[in-house]
Amino acid sequence: MALRDFQDIYTAVMAELKIPVSDSVTLGRVKNDINQIYLDEVVPFKRWLWLLGHVKTVHQSYRN
Numbered sequence: 001m002a003l004r005d006f007q008d009i010y011t012a013v014m015a016e017l018k019i020p021v022s023d024s025v026t027l028g029r030v031k032n033d034i035n036q037i038y039l040d041e042v043v044p045f046k047r048w049l050w051l052l053g054h055v056k057t058v059h060q061s062y063r064n
Contacts, residue, residue, distance in 0.1 A: 010030050
């Protein structure tokens with residue numbers, strides 16, 4: 001099974017745990033855990049283009 005988006009990931013985790021997706025309390029915890037693992041284990045190890053969050057600009061200095 002290909003995991004293409006966040007919904008695929010948390011659905012697969014819930015299936016692995018044998019917990020129905022309708023269990024909103026556990027689903028919320030699983031989503032939080034996935035997000036925390038992503039922030040701790042994926043983001044820091046590469047400069048992902050969508051996470052750079054800045055724009056480079058070139059401008060002339062103001063002269064009187």
